[in-house]
Amino acid sequence: MRRLDPQSLGEHLDRLYRAAWALSGSREDAEDLVQDTFARVLARPRHIRGESDLAYLMQVLRNTFLTSRRTAGRRPRIAATLDDFEFADPRRGSRPEDAVATNEVFDAIADLDEPFRLALIAVDIVGLSYREAGKALDTPEATVTTRLYRARQQVMLTLSPPEPAEPPAPAPAPRDPDRPALTGGPGRPAAGREGSDP
Amino acid sequence: MTEMDRFSSESDQPGPPSPDAPEPSRERMKTLAALADGSLRSNDARAEIEADPQAAMLLAQQRRAVELVREASADVSAPDSLRERLAELDPELASPPEAAPRWRRPSPRWPVPRGRGLLAGMATVAAVVVVVIALTLSGGTSGSPTVAQAAALATRPATLPAPAHTHPGTELIDFSEAGVAFPYWADHFKWKAVGARTDSLGNRHAATVFYVDRGGRRLAYAIVSGPALKPPAGARKVVRSGVTLWVSTSGATTIVTWERDGHSCVIASSDVPAHTLERLASWRADGSIPY
Numbered sequence: 087m088r089r090l091d092p093q094s095l096g097e098h099l100d101r102l103y104r105a106a107w108a109l110s111g112s113r114e115d116a117e118d119l120v121q122d123t124f125a126r127v128l129a130r131p132r133h134i135r136g137e138s139d140l141a142y143l144m145q146v147l148r149n150t151f152l153t154s155r156r157t158a159g160r161r162p163r164i165a166a167t168l169d170d171f172e173f174a175d176p177r178r179g180s181r182p183e184d185a186v187a188t189n190e191v192f193d194a195i196a197d198l199d200e201p202f203r204l205a206l207i208a209v210d211i212v213g214l215s216y217r218e219a220g221k222a223l224d225t226p227e228a229t230v231t232t233r234l235y236r237a238r239q240q241v242m243l244t245l246s247p248p249e250p251a252e253p254p255a256p257a258p259a260p261r262d263p264d265r266p267a268l269t270g271g272p273g274r275p276a277a278g279r280e281g282s283d284p
Numbered sequence: 285m286t287e288m289d290r291f292s293s294e295s296d297q298p299g300p301p302s303p304d305a306p307e308p309s310r311e312r313m314k315t316l317a318a319l320a321d322g323s324l325r326s327n328d329a330r331a332e333i334e335a336d337p338q339a340a341m342l343l344a345q346q347r348r349a350v351e352l353v354r355e356a357s358a359d360v361s362a363p364d365s366l367r368e369r370l371a372e373l374d375p376e377l378a379s380p381p382e383a384a385p386r387w388r389r390p391s392p393r394w395p396v397p398r399g400r401g402l403l404a405g406m407a408t409v410a411a412v413v414v415v416v417i418a419l420t421l422s423g424g425t426s427g428s429p430t431v432a433q434a435a436a437l438a439t440r441p442a443t444l445p446a447p448a449h450t451h452p453g454t455e456l457i458d459f460s461e462a463g464v465a466f467p468y469w470a471d472h473f474k475w476k477a478v479g480a481r482t483d484s485l486g487n488r489h490a491a492t493v494f495y496v497d498r499g500g501r502r503l504a505y506a507i508v509s510g511p512a513l514k515p516p517a518g519a520r521k522v523v524r525s526g527v528t529l530w531v532s533t534s535g536a537t538t539i540v541t542w543e544r545d546g547h548s549c550v551i552a553s554s555d556v557p558a559h560t561l562e563r564l565a566s567w568r569a570d571g572s573i574p575y
Contacts, residue, residue, distance in 0.1 A: 092374060099370070103362035117366045121373070128373055191356035209321065210353040216323060228314065235313040238320070238349035239301045239342075245352065 090132040090139060095124060098140050102147055105207045109151050111196035123150045141218040144208055148223060194244040198237050201225075205233035206241070301345055308342065320346035322571045330453070347570060351525075358526050429488070429508075431516045431532070435539040435552035437492045438504035442479025447493060455569035461491035461507035464544050467573050473564060474498050503553035503561065513548040515541060524566035527575070531558050540565050544575050 102123065106116035123146050134142050195203060195211075208219035209230070216234075220227035308316065318324030319333060320343060333339045447459035449468050456465040457477055469475040475495040483490045492506040515521075515530035516539070522529045529542045540551045540561045551561050568575060 095374075096370075099362045099367070100360070103366060104357045104360045107360065113363070117363070117369065120362070120366060121369050124370055124373055188356045188359045191352050192360075195353070206353065210350055211357050216318070228310070231314040231317050232310050235317040235346065236307075238317070238346050238353075241353065242345050242349045243301050 087133050087135050090127070090134050090142065092128055094139055095127065095143070098143055101140065101212050102143055104211050105144065105147060106151075108192050108195040108207050108211055109147070109203065111193070119147065119151055119154065122154065123147045126150055137218060137221060138214075140212060141214050141222045144212050144214060144219075145222040145224075148204060190245060191241070194241045195237075197244060198240055202233045202237035202240065205230050206237035209234050210238075301342075308339065312339065316343050316346050319343055320570070321350050327453075350570070355525050358523055429513065431513055431519075431530075431539060431541045431548070431550060432534045434490070434506060434508065434513070434541075434548075434550045435504075435534055435537055437481075437483070437490070437506050437550075438502075438537060438552035438554070440481060440492070440504075442481055442494050444480040444482070446477045446479055455572045457493070459491065459493055461489065462509040462545070462547050464507050464547055464549075465574075466491075466493045466505060466507070467564075467567065467569070469495060469564065469567075472567070472569070475503075475564065497556075501553070501555045503551055503556050503564075506550045506552075507544070508548045508550070510547070512543045512546060513541070522562055524562050525568060527566040527568070529562055529565055531562065542566075 099120070102120050103116055106119040106123075107113055110116050110119055123143065127143065127146055132142070195206060198206065204223050205219065205225075208214045208222055209216065212219075214222060216227050216230055219225075219234075220230045223230060225233075307313070315324065315329050315333065316339065319326075319330055333343050447457040447466065449470070450456050450458050450465075455468045455472070457468045459466050459477075459480055461482075466477070468477075470477070475497045477493050478496045479494045481492050481494075483492070489509045490506055492504050494502060494504050496502050516532040519530040519532040519541070522531055527542055529540050532539050532541075536554045537552050538554070538556065538558045538561055540558070542549055542565055549565070551565050553561060567573065
């Protein structure tokens with residue numbers, strides 16, 4: 087058991103802000119969430135048992151988010167657009183293409199169902215181990231892992247949706263007995279080849 | 285063009301997941317997730333996954349998702365408005381971002397310090413090599429080289445054959461300087477090493493590898509022995525995937541410099557855009573490229 091050093095909180099500010107953005111879905115709400123989290127932590131001495139400061143802070147962030155959401159009735163969502171995106175770090179302000187990419191990724195995460203969103207945030211954004219994430223989220227480690235897998239797949243699906251399937255050919259040509267069975271017709275890739283639907 | 289578009293155009297990326305595809309077993313999900321983010325480093329598990337094309341594709345998708353999230357996260361810092369609000373709670377919370385280089389910060393899980401250090405060292409080495417070459421070309425003076433001088437290496441011919449891939453499963457080639465190996469980009473980015481050269485730059489040594497992509501674009505990646513070089517005056521600081529890069533131009537040449545293991549690395553090219561050079565420079569291959 088050790089006491090959380092309030093002066094160390096600043097070291098984790100960037101990670102918590104990223105987590106709060108992904109969790110709440112907007113930068114404005116993220117600021118409020120981080121402020122509320124830090125206010126809660128600083129309200130009284132905190133004692134930590136066998137976990138990292140960051141894991142503890144993630145736990146408080148999650149609890150603060152859940153409490154505020156219950157209070158509000160529903161999670162507010164403010165869609166960020168490229169026009170209103172401002173980099174906190176002006177050194178990045180000259181690269182609008184990264185603003186788009188960052189928004190796309192954070193929006194995709196914010197669209198995940200909450201259990202999956204929390205797992206991905208804890209591991210891939212905050213950088214907790216599976217064990218730490220499980221403890222911070224009050225979820226079995228194995229469950230965190232499978233949620234993380236599904237969350238990543240969903241993020242990929244959102245960011246890079248599959249091509250729409252081609253309409254079926256109106257009348258399939260008679261099969262050439264010399265042609266391999268998996269070969270598609272004209273203009274159609276062979277089944278199983280990269281880019282074809284499974 | 286979005287980040288996804290850009291990246292897809294530069295490498296063979298896994299196709300998007302199919303929403304109708306059957307899910308793997310829970311145990312397989314755990315293995316895939318852990319292999320993708322480096323939590324699991326079992327060669328046996330990796331070999332088992334790679335032996336199954338469907339599982340290998342899922343692993344590639346997981347890795348890509350991890351990479352996208354980490355890259356997006358690296359671009360986000362707490363805004364000043366939040367710091368000001370927190371300062372009202374406790375003045376200690378208003379400390380500016382990135383007070384210390386990111387790659388030297390302790391990380392709870394990712395092998396960031398080692399990986400970033402190596403990339404940083406490679407960047408430093410490259411910069412030094414460029415500088416040394418430039419100095420040699422200009423008469424071989426022994427003064428401190430500059431990154432801009434080092435970038436001149438990109439215009440020099442290769443004098444050594446293309447280094448070979450160390451072995452399948454690694455992301456390094458069999459060529460290094462000061463213990464810092466050059467990356468293998470052929471599979472991931474379709475940038476192939478086509479030649480190399482070594483140069484003496486004053487009392488330093490520099491190694492350079494030339495890479496070419498499928499479109500014939502060329503870049504030079506140099507690693508310079510000795511302490512890291514100072515970034516060029518006026519260079520733009522960029523942090524990608526947790527790696528601090530310094531981007532500048534000299535004429536038509538774009539120059540990116542960073543550090544790996546305390547050595548300067550420099551990438552220079554006159555026909556590759558800065559964002560591509562930045563991505564290449566900051567690619568750590570899930571930690572398999574040591575920094």
